[in-house]
Amino acid sequence: MAIIGYYLFSYLLGSLMAGFLVVKLLGNKDIRVEGSGNVGARNAGRVNGKVSFILTFIGDALKGAVVIMAGKYFGFSEEIILGGLGLAILGHVKPVTLKFKGGMGISTFIGGMLAFEPITALVIISGFLILYPFLKSFTFAGLGSFLLIPVSFYFLGAEPKVTIITGFLVLVIIFIHREDIMDRMK
Structure with missing residues (x-):
C-alpha cells in the first residue's frame, strides 16, 4: 500500500508544471499557446526570458529530486525509487493538471538522477x-x-x-x- 501511495505521489508531483506557473506569474501568458506550446523550461525561456527558463528548470528538476529523496526517506529499494522517478517523468510529460499535455521530462529526469x-x-x-x-x-x-x-x-x-x-x-x-x-x- 505504501508503494502505491508513493507512486501516486510521484505522478501527481510530476504533474505540477513549473513552466505553466512561472510564465503565468512572471509574464501573464499561457505557455501552452505560446512558442512551441510545450510547458517545459526551453519554451518558458523562449516565451518569457532567461529567468523563466531558470525557474522552470529548477522547479521541474526539484520534482524529480523530491521523488527520489522521499523514496529514500521511506526506505524503498532503489528499483522502487527509480520507478517513482519514472512516474514523476510520466506526470511531467502527461500531466493530469493540464489535460495530459506537458513537457519533455529532461529537467525532472536530471533532478531525479542527481538526487539518486x-x-x-x-x-x-x-x-x-x-x-x-x-x-x-x-x-x-x-x-x-x-x-x-x-x-x-x-x-x-x-x-x-x-x-x-x-x-x-x-x-x-x-x-x-x-x-x-x-x-x-x-
Whole structure:
C-alpha cells in the first residue's frame, strides 16, 4: 500500500508544471499557446526570458529530486525509487493538471538522477562536453550524455536492476524526444 501511495505521489508531483506557473506569474501568458506550446523550461525561456527558463528548470528538476529523496526517506529499494522517478517523468510529460499535455521530462529526469546519484552530474557534464564539438547540437549532446549514465552505473558497481532501469528511463527520454531528433536529422 505504501508503494502505491508513493507512486501516486510521484505522478501527481510530476504533474505540477513549473513552466505553466512561472510564465503565468512572471509574464501573464499561457505557455501552452505560446512558442512551441510545450510547458517545459526551453519554451518558458523562449516565451518569457532567461529567468523563466531558470525557474522552470529548477522547479521541474526539484520534482524529480523530491521523488527520489522521499523514496529514500521511506526506505524503498532503489528499483522502487527509480520507478517513482519514472512516474514523476510520466506526470511531467502527461500531466493530469493540464489535460495530459506537458513537457519533455529532461529537467525532472536530471533532478531525479542527481538526487539518486550525485556523480551523475559529472557524467552528464563530461559527456556533453565531449559530444557537443562533434554533434554541434545541444539536443543530441545532451541526450547522448544521458546514455552514459547507465554505463557509469555499471562501472560504479550498481546493482544490475538499477543499471537496467536507469537505461530504460534514458530510452524513455530519448523516445519522448523522437520528433525533435527526427527534425534535427533532416
